[in-house]
Amino acid sequence: MVATTSAGSAVLAERLVKSYGDLQAVAGVDLRVERGEVFALLGPNGAGKTTTLEILEGYRRADQGSVRVLGLDPSSQRSALKPRIGIVLQATGVDNYLTVAESIEMYSGYYPHPRPVDEVIELVGLAAKRNARVVTLSGGQQRRLDVAIALAGDPELLFLDEPTTGFDPSARHEAWEVVRSLSALGKTVLLTTHYMDEAQNLADRVAVMAGGRIVAEGTPSTLGGREALRATIRFRLPAGVAPPEGLGEARRSDGQVDVVPDDLVETLHRLTAWALETGVPLEGLEVQRPTLEDVYLSLVGDAEPGPEHTAPGDGSAT
């Protein structure tokens, strides 16, 4: 990564607010995307991802906050910004009666320094469909054409709004390959997605968005303080047998015990020692770590609370 600090961040947004009527779609978003980075904005539908993206692209003006994209203000300096960015909208069309090559040629013609058409076609893997009319392409192929058109002007920064929504698994993996090749070209990519694995596979950094706010930000491995999230020890006890004291916070239901220890190794040692001494079987003993999915779901708060938010239930150990 040659992210020269003097050139500044590719995207820098501070305290963005945007409302539609009573609905605050974006409620104070701060965002920083460095050059050469693949950055994913992850969140459920209606989280404000598209609105945020469209403010950065210059389609919308924020009610409040400041935005710099490649050092420019997207609303007041939009014409200077347009030649330097490529946009793949969430829902977008191309003229059905043009061929793949013609469509890319046409859009290339709008830019001062376009990338050669055949190079673009190769990059998105549409060489076999070069002279096919747009109307004959599959959904996945049309999406790749969208990316090709966004690349036509050889932009420094690409915005991809849900590039793989509605794709079957193989089309998604093909699309991921395209995004990886973009980052190999040194492009900065800002994408939105509501797929956890997509963010995990593609992004250098991820911001999770929910209810118009960024609720967590980090690399896929550290997101939401995942490292700090504690593991759970889970096992079953025969009826009438209480777990040993000193395990820390424990939860019991139907003979199953969940313990969230401060020190996993020490607690595990204490537990197994107790089991050996007393001869109590620890059926189904396992150690669970929260998956990124758990973290995401707990962050956006639209699913069961993650282990770290569990309220102490019945059968809590002393």
Added chain:
Amino acid sequence: MTAVRMTMFQMRYVNKAFWRNPASAFFTFAFPLMFLVIFTALLGHGEIQVGGRVIHQSTYYVAEMAAFAVITACYNNIAIGMTFQRDSGVLKRVNGTPLPSAVYLMARVLHALLVSLLLVAITVAFGHIFYSADVPTGMTLWRFLVMLVVGSTAFCALGFAITTVIPNADAAAPIVNATILPLLFLSGVFIPIGDNAPAWITWTGNVFPVKHFADGMQAGFLGNAFAWSGVLVVAAWGVVGLAIALRFFSWEPRR
């Protein structure tokens, strides 16, 4: 690239897409000729009085169908085509590129203008060969061309303007037809309007641009008196259409 070169560049693709869309090419080109044949077969055997002269009714239809062809190529095609492009997200995508909006729209207008010229040429040739219609020459030709260019541009502008009240692509064709078909009838494009027509019909024809445009086309073919005031009325409608389009035209789907 200069704006002119950009417009020419863009027009090439508009043209390609136009000819490859069988529906648009067919309706634009086949309808006026088909109507010409049908109307002259049904109603074209008599003679009518236009502007104090007695002319053969088939000649009358050559002029009226040329006007009809231009209105279809400009008003209908622009209104329906732009609504589809707006709804499918083409316009929003273009709006995210450095291509100036004016260039994109101008390419559409110029293309519609060229298609109009071609349509009129075909109608005139057809009328000349089959119905012995006059072909405009000299000063008549120039006045005719002025009306043709002013009319085409004005109907393009009105086409852009009407998109601002079309909610989605499904509604495009019905709304366009509902706005233009009654006017075509009330302006004598399909059926000649005699002197004893109800006043409200005459009045409607005089207020809206269709009759003035058709009269201008007629003057070219039939050598009638050419009314510059008609050009002004058509141009005024074009300016109103342009103003509405500039103020309310949307590059994004209206949902």
